[in-house]
Amino acid sequence: MKIKILTFISIAAMLFLAACGKSDADLTKAVNDKLKADGVAGITATVKDGVATLTGEAADVTVKNKAEASAKAVDGVKSVVNSATLKPLPTATPAAADPALTGKITEDLKKAGCTGASVTVINGKVTVTGEVPSAKYATCIQTIQQSGITGIDNQLKKGS
Amino acid sequence: MSAQEKYQSLLELANQNGTTYELSEGDNGTLVVTGTAPSAEAKQQLWDEYNRLDPDFKSGDLILNLSTGDAGDGGVHMYTVESGDNLTKIGKKYGIEWKAIWDHNRDILNDPDKIYPGQELKIPM
Numbered sequence: 001m002k003i004k005i006l007t008f009i010s011i012a013a014m015l016f017l018a019a020c021g022k023s024d025a026d027l028t029k030a031v032n033d034k035l036k037a038d039g040v041a042g043i044t045a046t047v048k049d050g051v052a053t054l055t056g057e058a059a060d061v062t063v064k065n066k067a068e069a070s071a072k073a074v075d076g077v078k079s080v081v082n083s084a085t086l087k088p089l090p091t092a093t094p095a096a097a098d099p100a101l102t103g104k105i106t107e108d109l110k111k112a113g114c115t116g117a118s119v120t121v122i123n124g125k126v127t128v129t130g131e132v133p134s135a136k137y138a139t140c141i142q143t144i145q146q147s148g149i150t151g152i153d154n155q156l157k158k159g160s
Numbered sequence: 161m162s163a164q165e166k167y168q169s170l171l172e173l174a175n176q177n178g179t180t181y182e183l184s185e186g187d188n189g190t191l192v193v194t195g196t197a198p199s200a201e202a203k204q205q206l207w208d209e210y211n212r213l214d215p216d217f218k219s220g221d222l223i224l225n226l227s228t229g230d231a232g233d234g235g236v237h238m239y240t241v242e243s244g245d246n247l248t249k250i251g252k253k254y255g256i257e258w259k260a261i262w263d264h265n266r267d268i269l270n271d272p273d274k275i276y277p278g279q280e281l282k283i284p285m
Contacts, residue, residue, distance in 0.1 A: 089185040100254045100255055146227070150190065
């Protein structure tokens, strides 16, 4: 009877270990290797009980997402806790002074056929008002956003 | 949700279609994406995605400033002269002196008082 119980326990233990697979230390290494191989910079992983926790600072949200996908792809990782933060962004600077931006946008809008739109620029932030034909609307907004501004209050209306 | 999170699919798409970009923060948390797309098609893809995430670009939380690799204006702004224009009048539109325009267009102008409708003048930015 004792032997039977021992056998049972040892079989159960073997099954348990086999199910567990790699140790947390092995997995931690595997995930960090995978992050490096996938070109994810600034983020490190720690695995505990099969759960990978990501920490560090990602250059932008796409890097943070990529890190998560890489970690999930490692065999033996059950889930991922993505605690990586996003690097603070530098402050945008307007491409030119407000009057110069106003003049440039006004002229570019005219060239793009957006004569119904008018703009005012204050500290790099443009307020656009007026109405342009529906078919021109996207082009007009593109024209404004490509001028080196740092903010937009879009009140432009779509005409017929 | 930050603007970066709101527009993450747009940024993912940029990575996929070969658009290089830099991010900065503009007015009141506005995400400013300044980049170069490999083609007009790639640029249009990103604008389509922008329109999908923010219909009619109304939220004002993203500035998408993309050029295409082959756009060769080198950052110089061109002004087309209209009838009745003179350099002082054009300068006022940009908040600059007439002389600044004259200095940048001596290669095509012989006299600061003689400009013609349709002429393209370089405006210093």
